[in-house]
Amino acid sequence: DAGVIQSPRHEVTEMGQEVTLRCKPISGHNSLFWYRQTMMRGLELLIYFNNNVPIDDSGMPEDRFSAKMPNASFSTLKIQPSEPRDSAVYFCASSFPDSGTEAFFGQGTRLTVV
């Protein structure tokens, strides 16, 4: 398996623009997570999907952020409109739905909003 695949790896956009980050989880995993990593706050969970259904989106910072999982092999995280404070590395991870199993991470998308 190729692992969790995220695209793009890097994104630079102007403030106010819409940004869409993409994720393909590992085949057979039915839990998917979006995390954000910043120097100040470390790794923060944004949203968790189980079987394509959003279970916990309490970490989504505000209404500008939205996430979808239309099928078991694809998820998107959208920011509209983007702001400079959204600059961070965004990680997607997948796992089986059991707290005993580890999450497998993608390589991340480094987002810079100027």
Next chain:
Amino acid sequence: AQSVTQPDIHITVSEGASLELRCNYSYGATPYLFWYVQSPGQGLQLLLKYFSGDTLVQGIKGFEAEFKRSQSSFNLRKPSVHWSDAAEYFCAAPGAGSYQLTFGKGTKLSVIP
């Protein structure tokens, strides 16, 4: 609430020296515990995990960790560090919802040749 604490933000060691990275957790029941490594520009890779049983856990790249319930600790160790071990290391445990991981703030390891 469950939490994971890594007291050391940055550690520098000489190549060939031993290493211990500290991790303390706050958790009601016996937790599942994980150590991940993140190389620059990369995602997080699992080094090792503790579920139950033997409290000394072996992982990849020559790392090991020991679960000590009395100290609420899960410290990561390596007897001889290599330059390629320079990276950031994260300890993790299940969060409040039990389905996601709560991560410590990370410890950045620098290795002196």
